[in-house]
Amino acid sequence: MSEMRLKTGLAEMLKGGVIMDVINREQALIAERSGAVAVMALERVPSDIRKDGGVARMAAPEIILDIMDAVSIPVMAKARIGHFSEAAVLEALGVDYIDESEVLTPADEQYHINKFDFNTPFVCGARDLGEALRRISEGAAMIRTKGEAGSGNIVEAVRHLRTIRAAIRKLTTMGEEELVNESKLLGAPLQLVQIVAKTGKLPVPNFAAGGIATPADAALCMHLGAETVFVGSGIFKSSDPERLANAVVEATANYKDPQILAKCCRSVGTPMKGLDIHKLAPEERLQERGW
């Protein structure tokens, strides 16, 4: 249990901040300079993964090491769902957090990684409370919404935040005997269901990801209960990445203050183009990955 405290402890330190996807040293330095609390080291941002097709895998170690060398803030990296060997490589490289991510092509269509096997903390995506609690029962120390990565469209992250929040609220109103049945319906362990019912929140930090493209998107996620935001393609696919990165950081820290938010939304250039979720074919929806 003491180890879990170190894992969720680092997530506590990232709260209220912005975690940015970066693909090289230059982008990592821009992210750090703009006030990011951590970076996610990738070979391609999600919108490019979507465009290029093919199998998306863990980033090459030399890219990750170069980014770790460049910045003093924590560095995260992604492993494919179920690919515990990629996770072992990332742990050996010394990354600070591993994202078992649906953005990469899954390596296992039945099982996720047993994250208790690792000292490095894991973050996993979830669309609903059952999925979040299954990931926590496998050892995830942070949950993020899946949203729809690389879409530049906030609608799915909003759906997932609201879905999880509504399900948590429902649990807090239930009697003990109802929780047993609800645990069955959620496909989640009763013990975790009981904890959530009692505390009214997830037992690990809950962050937002997938489709955040503007300062106002980030603020919306914070209002809906996200404790930190991940911005993937949104920053470096915009017309003026450094300016937008600064604005998203400022907006996240001051999300309750409309005056500051209005200032953040001015002169940030053109955000990434974005996709209509309803025009994505089922196989193009990255959020469907994960079990």
Add this chain to the structure above:
Amino acid sequence: MRIGILALQGAVEPHAEKLRSRGAEVVEVRLTRDLADIAGIILPGGESTAMIKILHKNKLWEDLKAFTATRPSWGVCAGAILLARKVTSPEQASLDAIDVEIERNAFGRQKDSFIGDLVSTPSWPKEPVSGVFIRAPRIRATGPDVQVLLKWGDEPVMVRSGKTLLSTFHPELTDGTQVHDYFLSFCQP
């Protein structure tokens, strides 16, 4: 008693819970006006580079510097980095509220984070505590007026000078409220 917590980013809520459990009222500090009516301030853990950035954006740097120069202030981990006189690895600006030199991420990365039992010095008036160290900084030098309260092995991990308290570990992440009680004791008018 109203106690501020710098709430630009980081582990704000765990401190708020501890303070409330001891009967204090919590004020989240984001702008200068939030400093107006508080008896002391906690600068929590988080990422010091991000906090510095937002301190400047929110035009809070100078006012927080003035506050922490004279009023009860407790810096935890990243907050300790903000309050120190000199910061290394890399060098960065700080509020210079206490004569301490501190090195960022000095134990290494997250894989080097740990929980350790701390050694009380005769200056520590409370029960012994254990320390959660997360990508923690290390105190590399202290001035003559700085008193060491707790050590990990031989090195200082909690120090005090006047009304300024620094800890490189996270008392908000362990059970008990000894350290919060200690800080509250010198926030009393």
